[in-house]
Amino acid sequence: QVQLVESGGGLVQAGGSLRLSCAASGRTFSSYAMGWFRQAPGAEREFVARVSRSGGITYYADSVKGRFTIARDNAKNTVYLQMNSLKPEDTAVYYCAADSVTYALGARTSLAEYGSWGQGTQVTVSS
Numbered sequence: 001q002v003q004l005v006e007s008g009g010g011l012v013q014a015g016g017s018l019r020l021s022c023a024a025s026g027r028t029f030s031s032y033a034m035g036w037f038r039q040a041p042g043a044e045r046e047f048v049a050r051v052s053r054s055g056g057i058t059y060y061a062d063s064v065k066g067r068f069t070i071a072r073d074n075a076k077n078t079v080y081l082q083m084n085s086l087k088p089e090d091t092a093v094y095y096c097a098a099d100s101v102t103y104a105l106g107a108r109t110s111l112a113e114y115g116s117w118g119q120g121t122q123v124t125v126s127s
Helices: none
Strands: 004-007 010-013 018-024 034-039 046-051 058-060 068-073 078-083 092-099 114-117 121-126
Touching (some): 004 092, 034 068, 034 078, 046 068, 046 078, 058 068
Antiparallel strands (some): 004 018, 018 078, 034 092, 068 078, 092 114
């Protein structure tokens, strides 16, 4: 199991940028693909982005494609989400998650496919 802690959230104006970080514990961090999800008030948690174990393959939700970038630094046990051109509809609690298995392939956009979750960090985008 991987322990995860998100940081970097805050209040930003529309069009601005934020960089979220997710610090992971354990020496097995690089064994798992990592994902970012978000949940707006009253809404279901939804997939945002995913990065493969080595960082070479990424997937994005259509709603953030071209604006958000997911990356990881396995030497630092950290995954990042760079968010540019933020919109009010990006307002949500953002969670990082580790895949439930070490061998998964594909986009893996379902919550059930991830085994470890951080506590979340709030991102608020004002008009």
